[in-house]
Amino acid sequence: xxxxxxxxxVTRLExxxxxxxxxxxxxxxxxxxxxxxxxxxxxxxxxxxPFYEMPSLMARICGICPVSHLIASAxxxxxxxxxxxxxxxxxxxxxxxxxxxVQSHALSFFYLASPDLLLGMESDPATxxxxxxxxxxxxxxxxxxxxxxxxxxxIELLGNKRIHPGWVVPGGVTEPLSPAKRDEIxxxxxxxxxxxxxxxxxxxxxxxxxxxxxxxxANFPSLFMGLINEDESVEFTDGALRLIDARGNILDDxxxxxxxxxxxxxxxxxxxxxxFAYYKxxxxxxxxxxxxxxxxxxxxxSMGTPLADKELVEFKQLADGPVQGSFxxxxxxxxxxxxxxxxxxxxxxxxxxxxxxxxxxxxxxRLEGAGQAEAPRGTLMHNYKVDENGLITWAxxxxxxxxxxxxxxxxxxxAARHYxxxxxxxxxxLNRIEAVVRTFDPCLSCSTHAFGQMPLDITLISADxxxxxxxxx
Amino acid sequence: xxxxxxxxxxxxxxxxxxxxRGQTILEVARENNIDIPTxxxxxxxxxxxxxxxxxxxxxxxxxxxxxxxxxxxxGMQVSTSSERLQKHRRTILELLFAERxxxxxxxxxxxxxxxxxxxxxxxxTHVRLPYCNPELTVDASHERFTLDHNRCILCTRxxxxxxxxxxxxxWDVMGxxxxxxxxxxxxxxxxxxxxxxxxxxxxxxPTGALFDKSKVGAEHPKYPDFxxxxxxxxxxR
Numbered sequence: 212x213x214x215x216x217x218x219x220x221v222t223r224l225e226x227x228x229x230x231x232x233x234x235x236x237x238x239x240x241x242x243x244x245x246x247x248x249x250x251x252x253x254x255x256x257x258x259x260x261p262f263y264e265m266p267s268l269m270a271r272i273c274g275i276c277p278v279s280h281l282i283a284s285a286x287x288x289x290x291x292x293x294x295x296x297x298x299x300x301x302x303x304x305x306x307x308x309x310x311x312x313v314q315s316h317a318l319s320f321f322y323l324a325s326p327d328l329l330l331g332m333e334s335d336p337a338t339x340x341x342x343x344x345x346x347x348x349x350x351x352x353x354x355x356x357x358x359x360x361x362x363x364x365x366i367e368l369l370g371n372k373r374i375h376p377g378w379v380v381p382g383g384v385t386e387p388l389s390p391a392k393r394d395e396i397x398x399x400x401x402x403x404x405x406x407x408x409x410x411x412x413x414x415x416x417x418x419x420x421x422x423x424x425x426x427x428x429a430n431f432p433s434l435f436m437g438l439i440n441e442d443e444s445v446e447f448t449d450g451a452l453r454l455i456d457a458r459g460n461i462l463d464d465x466x467x468x469x470x471x472x473x474x475x476x477x478x479x480x481x482x483x484x485x486x487f488a489y490y491k492x493x494x495x496x497x498x499x500x501x502x503x504x505x506x507x508x509x510x511x512x513s514m515g516t517p518l519a520d521k522e523l524v525e526f527k528q529l530a531d532g533p534v535q536g537s538f539x540x541x542x543x544x545x546x547x548x549x550x551x552x553x554x555x556x557x558x559x560x561x562x563x564x565x566x567x568x569x570x571x572x573x574x575x576x577r578l579e580g581a582g583q584a585e586a587p588r589g590t591l592m593h594n595y596k597v598d599e600n601g602l603i604t605w606a607x608x609x610x611x612x613x614x615x616x617x618x619x620x621x622x623x624x625x626a627a628r629h630y631x632x633x634x635x636x637x638x639x640x641l642n643r644i645e646a647v648v649r650t651f652d653p654c655l656s657c658s659t660h661a662f663g664q665m666p667l668d669i670t671l672i673s674a675d676x677x678x679x680x681x682x683x684x
Numbered sequence: 685x686x687x688x689x690x691x692x693x694x695x696x697x698x699x700x701x702x703x704x705r706g707q708t709i710l711e712v713a714r715e716n717n718i719d720i721p722t723x724x725x726x727x728x729x730x731x732x733x734x735x736x737x738x739x740x741x742x743x744x745x746x747x748x749x750x751x752x753x754x755x756x757x758x759g760m761q762v763s764t765s766s767e768r769l770q771k772h773r774r775t776i777l778e779l780l781f782a783e784r785x786x787x788x789x790x791x792x793x794x795x796x797x798x799x800x801x802x803x804x805x806x807x808x809t810h811v812r813l814p815y816c817n818p819e820l821t822v823d824a825s826h827e828r829f830t831l832d833h834n835r836c837i838l839c840t841r842x843x844x845x846x847x848x849x850x851x852x853x854x855w856d857v858m859g860x861x862x863x864x865x866x867x868x869x870x871x872x873x874x875x876x877x878x879x880x881x882x883x884x885x886x887x888x889x890p891t892g893a894l895f896d897k898s899k900v901g902a903e904h905p906k907y908p909d910f911x912x913x914x915x916x917x918x919x920x921r
Contacts, residue, residue, distance in 0.1 A: 261824050261832075263900045268790045375789070380900045572898060574827075600824035600875075 213241070214634060221245075221645050223323040223340075225275050226655025230644060231482075232627045238634025243624040245616075245648055247485040251659045257606040262288050262575070262597045263381050269593065269608070270375050273657045275318065278311035278366065279586035280593070280657075281379040282448060286468065286582025287593040288381030291601070292573035299566040300383030305448040306558045307369050307379065308584060309551040312447060313403070314362025315587035316504075316544045316551075319652040320410065321355025324541055327646050328417060332424070333639035351413055354406035358548065361403045365555070368392045383570035393559055403552045404518075411522065411545045421538060427629040428647045429537035429622025432457030434490060434500035436466075436614070437507040438585045444515035445507050445550060447585040453510050454490060454500065459532045462490065468581035471592050475609065484659040488614040499617035502589025503651065504543035509533040514546070516553035522546045537622055540650040547587075575601040586611050588652045612658035615651045622647045694760035709751035709762055710738055720764050721773060721802055724839035725752040726888055728911025730848060735839055736776055737802065740764050748772070773806050782813040783862060784820065785834040786891070792904040793892030799837060800891075816862075823868075825875030828897055829886050831866065836893035838864050842885035849914065854879045866893075 213236055219229035232243040253272050260268060266284040270277035282304055289296060296304075326339040329348055338346070345352030363373045369388065370376020378384050418425075436454045438446040452466035454474075463474055477486040478495040490498035500506070508527075514520045526546060529539060558564065581594040589611025596605040626647045630640040690705035696713050703712040708731070713720050723735040733750035740751045743761035748769070751762075763769070780786075780799060788794050802808075820833040840857060843866070847853040854877050858867045868877040886894045888908045895904055 259822060261822060261830055261897075263897070264790060264792075267900065271789065377900075377903070385903055574897075602822055602824050 214238075216631075216636065216641070218641055218645060221648055223326070223645070223649060224653060224655060225273075225318075225323075226653070226657075228648070228653075228655050230623055230648070232623075232631065232644070234631070234634050238632070240624070240628045240631050243620070243627040243644075244482050245619050245623050247483045247612075247655045247659055249656065249659055250484045251656060254606045254608060257595075257603045260603050262291055262580075262595060262601045262603055265593075265595065265603065265606075266379055266381065267375070267377050272608075273654055274374050275315050275654055276311060276586045276588070276591075276657065277375045278307055278379070279584050279591050281376070282308055282584040283582045283586075283591045283593040285379050285381050286584065287580045287595050288582070289571075290469065290580030290582060291575060291577050291595065291597055292381060292571075292580075293576040294382055294571040294573045296383045296571050297566070297568045299387065299561075299563050300569040300571075301449065302558050302561055302564060303369060303384050303388060303569065304379060306555050307366060307376075308448045309555050309558075310362045310365035310369070312362070312585075312587045313548050313551045314359045314366070315652075316548045317355055317358035317362065319587070319649075320541060320544055320548075321352070321358070323652070324646075324649050325351070325355065327642065327649070328414070328421070328541065332643050332646060333637075336638060336642070339642075348413075351410065354409045358403060358406050358410075361399055361406075361552075364399065365396055368396060380570070382572055385570070387567045387569045388565055390565060393565065396555070397559055400552060400556050404549075407545065407548045407552060411549065414542060414545055418542065424643065424646070425536045425538040427626050428643075428650055429618055429625060430535055431621060431625065432535055433618055434462065434493075434498070435506035435509045435533060436490075436500050436502050436590060437510045438583070438590065439511050440515070442515070443512035445511040445513075445547075452583065452590060455510055455533065457533060457535065459509070462492075468583040468592060468594075471581060471583060471609070472594060472607075475592075477609065477613065483616070485610075485616050485655070486613045486658075487616045488609055489617070496617055500614065501537075501618045502611050502614045503540060503587075504547045505534060505537065505540045506589065507585065508543045508546060514550045514553075516550050516557065518553055519546055519550035522549060537618065537647070537650045540652070544652070575599060586654075586657075588612065588654055589614055608657075610654070610658040612651075612653040612655060615653060616658075619648055619651050619653065622650075692756045692758045692760075694756055694758070694762060696762040697764050703756045705756070707756055709740055709749070709754050709756055709760075712756055713751065713762075713764060718764060720751050721806065722752060723798060723802060723837070723890060724841065726841050726845075726908055726911065728849070728908075728915050729841060729844045729888070732840060732844070735837070737773055739769060739772060741766055741769060770806065773802075774808050777803055777806060777808050778811045778813055780837050781808075781811045782815050784816070784818060784836065787834075791835060791892040792895045792899050793835070793906075796905045797892060798890035823874050824897075825873035826879065826881075826897075827875065828881060829874070829883065830895055830897055831868075831874055832893050832895070833865060834893075835891045836866055837891060838866070839890060840866075841888040841890065842866065842894060845884045845888045845911070849911065850880060850882050850884050852878060852880050852882075855885060 214234045216232040221228045227249050228247050233241045235241045266281045269284040270280045322341045325344050367373045370378035438450045439453050440446045440450045454463040476491045477488050489495040514523050579596045583592045592609040594607045626644050693702045701716045721737045723737045731752040733753040738751040739748040741763040823831040843855040846855045854868050858865050868874045887906050
């Protein structure tokens, strides 16, 4: 008899999701799905609001990566205004985005993933959490908490608020950086370096012991997409997107936000509120790709900072060509963090960083605008249309989690097929299947969309079983 | 003091105070550092007693009186902050919050809003009434300013400042009761109305309903204090 295994909710993720695994009569895995079960209506309730309200409104979609939304949204608004923001504002925003990446990656690696990595996939679920990690490996637990604090405090110093800072606005930022704040950030950097180096060393020590998981955790050839600079180094805030195939060949390059929707489409599956992004020329699902730390490192030729560049060279030795195992997202995430700290230090040495000209102003000069940035978990794109008074008439958000959705589903199926035999499974096996999703660090609340109208089927049946009326929408 | 000034003595919250005939209870209370919360009242504008936040109790009467328009009388005993009054004030605030779409976190007036401040000072912790969630429009047709009906509490400060101080009378109120709406001219877009673009209405608006387009996030402090000075200067001329 066929059977369905349901993991609900999937734990240690940002947002609510569930996994279902369908077994056939022989107890073999027939199919598996990762469902995003919540729905948000941001694209709908943005309609009718003034476009310049979008950054602060859209940032409310998420408490983990509001900065990415602030930046992608502000850039979309700037496309509507047709302005180029002052250099200092661009640098300050870049620093804010990197600070958020560091704190979000610290959350993903230490709070959500490290219980599996440091305590073991089969360890007691009662202690398989951040407090268990702090108990067993106090120095790593402390490093994780400190790195998250580093990022959050930096966001607070720049934007006056840890979560949803209103500092990023269309045209730039609301206030310049003060010398005192710059000095405080600089004083925090040595400790951040030490903590991320500690995590990298610890990860490299244990990574080999996870070889069986590396083999089956969403390990398959796919396309990758991410932002890079003109010199082919990693970029989080500006630059343009590059798309490569599984062998590392460039499929598309210089994808600006305005070109994004020309090349990227979104498909819908009935089992999830998250859409499935794909590269249009290859169609769906062949054109599905991965984004995020792994994709960024696979695409970039360099990090552009000395310490992270050394780590990148080592990382690229994991495979001949792009690294395909999604387990390596964890490793890539740590290199991202090291890069982030180095880059923040570089930005602070910019002679213009304290300049007070940090905002450009303009009204509505175009009726459509798009903006893109790298969120910690991958590429994010906001696209708005406005009327001539600047009120939003249409909005679309393409979220990193939607762009990884196909890979997450394929990864869950791959792991389920490998681990579940003859209908037998243990808690440790189900935890491994959840851990496949954790490698991607998806942000589920960001990624949900209502698409068209919800299906509705009402049948009115009389006491004798006769169908009296039926409404189908 | 001239002969025709008649002095009244009264008691407000146990304090014996004296006032000139014709003064409002609110005026006298504030002269004596007794705080009565207000929302539609603004120094420099005529009073309309619309919001009912300034209701006070008068000994010997069951009726609650709006102190911004009720004048003093000899021997009056006024109570400004009884439990009953506080309960009524909180209910009024709840009604205001429930009637339209007040979302503080994304409002330009966040941190500078009189409605928000009153909610805090009056101890409003919950809105017990179901929200109306009306579908309201935003008028962004003006070159410099925006009117967001979602955040309007119909205090009519904008109507009064435009008519009484600027002398343009662009703003008015259309409809009745809960369906009342602020309109410009004869219900035209603000951008094509007879607005003089002085911005006084934006400065006196207690919420984020009227705001400057160049301000986003919570960066819109308002400065309505200019009104009494403006009036004083005009009287002196």
